[in-house]
Amino acid sequence: MALGMNDELPNREDAEQFYQEYDPIEVIGRGSSSVVFKCVEKETRTEYACKIMKFNDNNEHERAAILYEVQMLKLVGKHPNIIDIVASFETPNYVFIFMELCPNGDLSDYLTEDKRLSEKRTRQIMSSILNAVSHLHSHHIVHRDLKLENVLMDSNMNVKIIDLGFAVQISENKSLYDHFGTPSYMAPELLRCSPHNGMPGYGLPADLWACGVILYRLLSGFLPFPNRKQHLMFRMIKEGQYTMTGSEWSNVSKTAKDLIRHLLDIDPSERYTAAQALQHSFFNNERIRFRDFMAKRTLKAHIVLIWSIHRLRTLHYTPQPIRREELLESPYRFKFYRKMVDSAAFLLYGHWIKKDEDQNRAILFQTEEKFDLAHQESELFDLQRQNEADEGYTLR
Numbered sequence: 001m002a003l004g005m006n007d008e009l010p011n012r013e014d015a016e017q018f019y020q021e022y023d024p025i026e027v028i029g030r031g032s033s034s035v036v037f038k039c040v041e042k043e044t045r046t047e048y049a050c051k052i053m054k055f056n057d058n059n060e061h062e063r064a065a066i067l068y069e070v071q072m073l074k075l076v077g078k079h080p081n082i083i084d085i086v087a088s089f090e091t092p093n094y095v096f097i098f099m100e101l102c103p104n105g106d107l108s109d110y111l112t113e114d115k116r117l118s119e120k121r122t123r124q125i126m127s128s129i130l131n132a133v134s135h136l137h138s139h140h141i142v143h144r145d146l147k148l149e150n151v152l153m154d155s156n157m158n159v160k161i162i163d164l165g166f167a168v169q170i171s172e173n174k175s176l177y178d179h180f181g182t183p184s185y186m187a188p189e190l191l192r193c194s195p196h197n198g199m200p201g202y203g204l205p206a207d208l209w210a211c212g213v214i215l216y217r218l219l220s221g222f223l224p225f226p227n228r229k230q231h232l233m234f235r236m237i238k239e240g241q242y243t244m245t246g247s248e249w250s251n252v253s254k255t256a257k258d259l260i261r262h263l264l265d266i267d268p269s270e271r272y273t274a275a276q277a278l279q280h281s282f283f284n285n286e287r288i289r290f291r292d293f294m295a296k297r298t299l300k301a302h303i304v305l306i307w308s309i310h311r312l313r314t315l316h317y318t319p320q321p322i323r324r325e326e327l328l329e330s331p332y333r334f335k336f337y338r339k340m341v342d343s344a345a346f347l348l349y350g351h352w353i354k355k356d357e358d359q360n361r362a363i364l365f366q367t368e369e370k371f372d373l374a375h376q377e378s379e380l381f382d383l384q385r386q387n388e389a390d391e392g393y394t395l396r
Contacts, residue, residue, distance in 0.1 A: 001291045022050065023039060030241070037160075048101055049098070051099065055093065069165050103154070103155055110248070115221040131278070145185075151262070166181060175200060205268035223239050259272075259277065
């Protein structure tokens with residue numbers, strides 16, 4: 001039975017040990033038969049989540065079910081993606097289970113900020129969920145209530161599977177027939193099973209169907225079988241009627257859609273196991289991209305290394321740097337700048353030069369004005385004419 005608003009916390013007479021060791025802070029969750037409190041251990045001041053379950057003295061079946069959940073948590077709780085049980089004790093009317101605190105809420109809270117997630121973030125979350133499911137299945141435990149609300153995020157945003165209240169450990173060849181779980185996440189074989197009508201039961205693959213629903217929801221922002229009328233939703237689930245079309249799927253990769261199809265296969269014998277899902281290319285693509293990234297980095301490092309070795313080997317052939325003062329003082333000392341100056345000078349002042357065999361390049365660098373040069377040439381011509389006259393030559 002669920003704790004009411006006025007009796008969420010047990011009275012001190014019924015839970016003396018709890019009040020001696022812990023201080024309850026606030027309610028952080030409620031279940032069908034429990035309330036979860038944030039508590040602080042008095043001695044260490046460490047914060048925990050305490051799940052408090054109340055049962056009637058006369059109801060041994062209810063008591064056994066609660067203790068069975070504690071047993072399940074202790075069996076599988078050391079996995080990094082399954083909530084870890086720290087301590088537990090019971091009183092005549094209550095069971096107290098202390099677990100690690102996950103302050104960042106569950107996946108449904110996480111998705112209120114972003115309606116849907118990127119494939120990269122989805123890949124991180126789903127790989128953690130599937131690893132946890134694989135760990136459960138290695139102990140032949142069917143969770144039977146995997147959903148967004150039962151996936152918490154710890155202080156480091158790591159995934160933690162919680163609530164093994166519906167979990168059951170089965171033998172290898174045993175099938176289940178009782179209907180437990182949340183309707184939107186129930187597998188088709190769970191809805192069809194009936195020992196009276198000869199319909200086969202269900203087992204571990206039912207958890208993988210729920211994983212497919214979670215994956216679909218993370219990538220699209222919607223559940224695959226939305227219908228307000230439950231009987232119509234159950235019909236869609238049993239027939240596998242879902243779509244991956246529309247704008248919300250336009251940027252979702254083909255590999256992600258392929259993994260969804262393998263998880264939402266209505267035939268449980270064909271449905272992927274957790275190990276098969278983790279080997280799918282949706283997860284391996286990340287490893288391939290990382291490998292390609294590292295290959296590119298290695299190639300770049302090799303190129304830099306070869307270039308560095310070449311520079312070291314040819315360093316003594318490399319001209320020494322020219323000081324600015326030397327360049328300004330005498331640019332003609334340096335071949336490169338001499339060519340550059342000559343080319344620029346001929347480009348600008350080439351029309352001053354006489355284009356014949358007596359071309360004088362040095363005239364480009366004389367500073368006299370053009371009319372002074374003409375006057376000097378006239379004087380030289382007159383002097384030459386006088387010399388020729390004296391020597392008896394006649395100028396033509």
